[in-house]
Amino acid sequence: xxxxxxxxxxxxxxxxxxxxxxxxxxxxxxxxxxxxxxxxxxxxxxxxxxxxxxxxxxxxxxxxxxxxxxxxxxxxxxxxxxxxxxxxxxxxxxxxxxxxxxxxxxxxxxxxxxxxxxxxxxxxxxxxxxxxxxxxxxxxxxxxxxxxxxxxxxxxxxxxxxxxxxxxxxxxxxxxxxxxxxxxxxxxxxxxxxxxxxxxxxxxxxxxxxxxxxxxxxxxxxxxxxxxxxxxxxxxxxxxxxxxxxxxxxxxxx
Amino acid sequence: xxxxxxxxxxxxxxxxxxxxxxxxxxxxxxxxxxxxxxxxxxxxxxxxxxxxxxxxxxxxxxxxxxxxxxxxxxxxxxxxxxxxxxxxxxxxxxxxxxxxxxxxxxxxxxxxxxxxxxxxxxxxxxxxxxxxxxxxxxxxxxxxxxxxxxxxxxxxxxxxxxxxxxxxxxxxxxxxxxxxxxxxxxxxxxxxxxxxxxxxxxxxxxxxxxxxxxxxxxxxxxxxxxxxxxxxxxxxxxxxxxxxxxxxxxxxxxxxxxxxxxxxxxxxxxxxxxxxxxxxxxxxxxxxxxxxxxxxxxxxxxxx
Numbered sequence: 001x002x003x004x005x006x007x008x009x010x011x012x013x014x015x016x017x018x019x020x021x022x023x024x025x026x027x028x029x030x031x032x033x034x035x036x037x038x039x040x041x042x043x044x045x046x047x048x049x050x051x052x053x054x055x056x057x058x059x060x061x062x063x064x065x066x067x068x069x070x071x072x073x074x075x076x077x078x079x080x081x082x083x084x085x086x087x088x089x090x091x092x093x094x095x096x097x098x099x100x101x102x103x104x105x106x107x108x109x110x111x112x113x114x115x116x117x118x119x120x121x122x123x124x125x126x127x128x129x130x131x132x133x134x135x136x137x138x139x140x141x142x143x144x145x146x147x148x149x150x151x152x153x154x155x156x157x158x159x160x161x162x163x164x165x166x167x168x169x170x171x172x173x174x175x176x177x178x179x180x181x182x183x184x185x186x187x188x189x190x191x192x193x194x195x196x197x198x199x200x201x202x203x204x205x206x207x208x209x210x211x212x213x214x215x216x217x218x219x220x221x222x223x224x225x226x227x228x229x230x231x232x233x234x235x236x237x238x239x240x241x242x243x244x245x246x247x248x249x250x251x252x253x254x
Numbered sequence: 255x256x257x258x259x260x261x262x263x264x265x266x267x268x269x270x271x272x273x274x275x276x277x278x279x280x281x282x283x284x285x286x287x288x289x290x291x292x293x294x295x296x297x298x299x300x301x302x303x304x305x306x307x308x309x310x311x312x313x314x315x316x317x318x319x320x321x322x323x324x325x326x327x328x329x330x331x332x333x334x335x336x337x338x339x340x341x342x343x344x345x346x347x348x349x350x351x352x353x354x355x356x357x358x359x360x361x362x363x364x365x366x367x368x369x370x371x372x373x374x375x376x377x378x379x380x381x382x383x384x385x386x387x388x389x390x391x392x393x394x395x396x397x398x399x400x401x402x403x404x405x406x407x408x409x410x411x412x413x414x415x416x417x418x419x420x421x422x423x424x425x426x427x428x429x430x431x432x433x434x435x436x437x438x439x440x441x442x443x444x445x446x447x448x449x450x451x452x453x454x455x456x457x458x459x460x461x462x463x464x465x466x467x468x469x470x471x472x473x474x475x476x477x478x479x480x481x482x483x484x485x486x487x488x489x490x491x492x493x494x495x496x497x498x499x500x501x502x503x504x505x506x507x508x509x510x511x512x513x514x515x516x517x518x519x520x521x522x523x524x525x526x527x528x529x530x531x532x533x534x535x536x537x538x539x540x541x542x543x544x545x546x547x548x549x550x551x552x553x554x555x556x557x558x
Contacts, residue, residue: 034258035258036257036258037256037257037258038258038265039256039258039265040265074557075557075558076555076556076557076558077362077555077556077557077558078553078554078555079362079553079554079555079556080552080553081549081552081553081554083548086546087366087370087545087546088366088545088546088547088548088549089363089366090362090363090365090366090554093362095558096558135558146553149552149553150553150555152553153551153553153554153555154555156551183256183258183264183265184263184264184265186263214260217260218258218260219260221260221261221497221498222260222261225260225261225489225493225495225497226493229489229490229493230486230489230490232489232495232497233485233486233488233489233490233495234486235497236313236485236489236495236497236500237313237316237482237485237486239313239317239497239500239501239504240313240314240316240317240320240482240485240500240504241316241317241320241478241482243317243501243504243505243508244316244317244318244319244320244321244504244508245320245321245324246508247321247508247509247511247512248320248321248322248324248325248508248512249321250512251321251512251515
């Protein structure tokens, strides 16, 4: 009782100090199932900004929303080709312990206009602020070269991208963003982080998770290849022998 | 019509893959080759990861060689003893190939080694075939005197111990020679996803000196079993056999092969060989250009 009373007294004080708005985010799909017809997906990330007292602060710069969708991290090795004796071969390489397999950032304005470099680095907002953490130490310029190479490579396949202006804010309280997930996406747990930012400060943040997984026949095949390798191989051989034999039989009958 | 490949982890146009299999099947029916040397590079160009391309194309070659083996068996065109030795060598070779594959993956040189091997193999075999077919065409037009036909095995083959008789091939040689030949082709089957017919056939004729009546049948027999073994080895080691991809390729290639066989019965064999030589050389030069031109992507990512 006493504690509750204390809280009741303290609450208005806290509110007055930091009238912190909160985010109520949601996603159109909590689960994305990869089936035979999967050619990628479009995620709709939407939600509401709840201001204390239910009023949007007037006369100030409108707040911005940044949505970051990240795929499961992977341990990867990035290789760089160099010309050796006239042909292009893999020469140097750099290993990363945890690089996101997918990274998309949607924002209501270009990221660089919303927050400064330091905040971008803290919250990993934007492709040049990714924390890629190489497993082996390398000279900073080498690290930069590989990081740029990785980002460029994945940007080309649609696995990494920035979408400035992709977040729409309605009436200062409702927001929505569309994020494209390409077909080459890896399976696993994705996170969608939403940030409410004003005057270069993050006022609120919220996370939602999205599971992307193979389903039905695709899941069955991938599992079989992994867990029952021998049986899978035998079935593959039987399939090809059967089809080849069948075709020969059909043409011999004609 | 888009279809998601569960092992390659990407979505492809199923019709394109079936058409690709069909085109390769047409050629294999016309020329009596498995067509793996075309499937693997074409799949890589389409964007399939090289390992998946090699593994699945080996599976496809199995299917493409089945009806040929049956046809040759029926008319006694297979030296089963020779075939057995070649398959045994091929099985050992595919295990060795899997070991080489792992080594190459660790050093990151898989793509380069595969490409260089393709260029060397296809370039030299294509060049030989081109010369030979042009000579034959010259002969049939009466410009050149036909060279005396000689059928003898290579002196090195003759020097190997443990000779035995291969009746159907008309040979009395050491089984070590076909065993080594099978071993080499088996290694290439794993690495390149090829049946190896285009290496095996000339080697059987010029190195072993086998009777020509059983050369193609025995080569197909070896291809059938060794590609099947290669599929199993891939399934167990690289886990890169995409059954959906192989199925699509097969639907195209078995249909194409029947059409190709009909074409072939109407065309002159030396012109067919000339055409095959040109195709082989074109593929070799395309892969060669891929090695020397500055690649579109300097960086590549692989799981570590």
